[in-house]
Amino acid sequence: MAFSPTFFHDFSVTSPDVLAVIFAISAYAAWRVYSLVSFVYRTPLRILPGPPAASLVYGNLKEIQEVEGTFLPDRWFTKYGKNYVDHEFFLLRDIWSEAASKAGGSVRVNVSRDLSMATLDIIGMAGFNYDFHTLDGGEKTNELNAAFRQLFANLRPVSLFGYLSAWFPILKMLPNDRLKTVNSSAATIRRIGGKLVADQKASVLQAAAEKHHGVERKDLQGRDLLTLLIKANMATDIPEDQRLSDADVIGQIPTFLLAGHETTSTATTWALYVFCKYPKVQQKLREEFLSVDTETPTMEELNALPYLDLVVHELLRLYPPVTMLVREAKKDDMIPLNEPVIDKYGKVHHEIPIAKGNKVVIPILQSHRSKEIWGEDVLEFKPERWDQPPESISAMPGVWGHLLTFNGGPRACIGYRFSLVELKALLFALVRSFEFEFAVPAEDICFKTAPLQRPSLRSAPKEGFQLPLLVKPYKAA
Ligand code: HEM
Structure with missing residues (x-):
């Protein structure tokens, strides 16, 4: 599209405030985008193995919400490790x-x-x-x-x-x-x-x-x-x-x-x-x-x-x-692990570093459907299993x-x-x-x-x- 000289002329003469506002909004937007991108790229969690982001904007959020059947991280955990009557x-x-x-x-x-x-x-x-x-x-x-x-x-x-x-x-x-x-x-x-x-x-x-x-x-x-x-x-x-x-x-x-x-x-x-x-x-x-x-x-x-x-x-x-909850770290911290995890570079970690602002998913459904905790029949509805629940759930x-x-x-x-x-x-x-x-x-x-x-x-x-x-x-x- 070609801009006419009149457009430039009128714009520059009658609307200097508009230009200032556009400049301020652009600078603010650029700063927010920079903060977002640098936050994502500087997080200590990047060393952990995980699924590739399906979308630049949403990451894996949509996948998690749109998936049918069982909670998507089931697959991810298998592939990337398991970290009165009125x-x-x-x-x-x-x-x-x-x-x-x-x-x-x-x-x-x-x-x-x-x-x-x-x-x-x-x-x-x-x-x-x-x-x-x-x-x-x-x-x-x-x-x-x-x-x-x-x-x-x-x-x-x-x-x-x-x-x-x-x-x-x-x-x-x-x-x-x-x-x-x-x-x-x-x-x-x-x-x-x-x-x-x-x-x-x-x-x-x-x-x-x-x-x-x-x-x-x-x-x-x-x-x-x-x-x-x-x-x-x-x-x-x-x-x-x-x-x-x-x-x-x-x-x-x-x-x-x-x-x-x-x-x-x-x-x-x-x-x-x-x-x-x-x-x-x-x-x-x-x-x-x-x-x-x-x-x-x-x-x-x-x-x-x-x-x-x-x-x-x-x-x-x-x-x-x-099925899941999200928590956000209020300060840089270390999350202790029950079992060590190997990062993308082969290094073994007994705790995971986490930065202020990082979000952590508490995978409720996944922990309730873990074969390791509940056994091979984990997906079967068996009320009787509560007569003698697995000892590991006491933790x-x-x-x-x-x-x-x-x-x-x-x-x-x-x-x-x-x-x-x-x-x-x-x-x-x-x-x-x-x-x-x-x-x-x-x-x-x-x-x-x-x-x-x-x-x-x-x-x-x-x-x-x-x-x-x-x-x-x-x-x-
Ligand atoms: C099967 C039914 C229910 C389930 C599965 C459930 C689950 C939960 C969960 C997981 C949380 C924690 C949310 C978080 O940490 O972000 C929560 C918080 C809460 N629930 Fe329930 N809930 C149920 C029923 C109820 C009922 C009947 C009430 C009210 C009479 C209620 C009132 C609340 C309130 C007020 C909170 C916020 C507590 C806080 O943030 O301090 N819930 N619920």
Whole structure:
């Protein structure tokens, strides 16, 4: 393309500031690119063997997220070395029962979608005493529900824009439909969250006024998380500097909804998948459930069911919803190794040097599917292996079950006890009442990690996550 002299003339005479801005942006961009490239080329981790980067921009990130079946590093490790039960739980059951009876006995259900809706309703009530009405069509009628659904739908795994804006934050200021939707959903959540907090505070104050004393910690008997947080925050016997601001309390709402909703529904979805693949496990578990003489067992009664406990351990080993975590080094350090590693140049290392800013993947799925730890039958779903688990797992630093499902250490999942009871209660309500079979050939079902590991159909990749099952009310022979 040829530039006319007029273009140059007009540009230089009327827009010197524009030139200065272009120069500043170019210099900033060049400096950021230089920092990125020099960071990548100077990292001490470059001495380690590993797969070639599939993309200049993403490295191997897309490969990891798009791979189907098992987690990609399985291959890389082989090649490069290995370095109370509430009514909410019966909402879903009643909906499936009605659908099955209308369909004449058995109904095809996308259990992945329905479980996701059920767990949002459950965490809404348990967390905030808030009914999202998701299972009864709340998405259309409930403003907060719609805001969350929009937010979840816009949490895409890897995008060029997301990647570039991490390096060039100035890009976030550009008009962008996705960001607009996220900001508008966040504003709705803040507004309704603020009202929830204000209403709860008012009722706590009213209760304290009726008792003619200030709010004290011994008054903290609310059942949902939000009420507990607010009461704790308002207690006169808690020092001012240990209290959360209202904004911090409101900030907990999306955290708990995001962390505690799709994770548990994904685990329950994989449980139903496993029961279709292993019908004997399904029937044995149902028999255990039917031996309980109540439809509404307590948390203690659920935790006392031995086979259920083995099944849940094996489920969260073989199908952990979170398959990997990433940590970033805050300073230069050395990572000690269980076994030495040989670098690209043949040198043996007993620890790996790591530079500030380097990211390290914690390969949860890989460690749960390691033949070396679990044996040759590692990919088989065998609840009985938990009667005598391998000794080597005692070194696994997980917060639960010597597994990394809920991670370990100071940032481990704080909702894991809640989640385990929720999962057990859902399985109790569903497996006691229904029989499950695949509605499509088992080979059509594949695994997608984005970022949770969820089921999808090879024949319908564009339809998103789904697990279609035939659901039939159980009738004892
Ligand atoms: C099967 C279900 C669940 C799985 C697999 C799971 C897994 C995890 C993992 C791996 C982490 C660590 C994330 C990291 O270190 O970057 C985490 C953190 C967290 N989880 Fe869960 N989670 C589950 C259910 C829940 C539930 C039901 C809740 C809430 C009631 C919850 C609340 C949280 C919170 C608030 C954090 C952040 C903790 C922190 O950063 O200090 N999770 N979860």
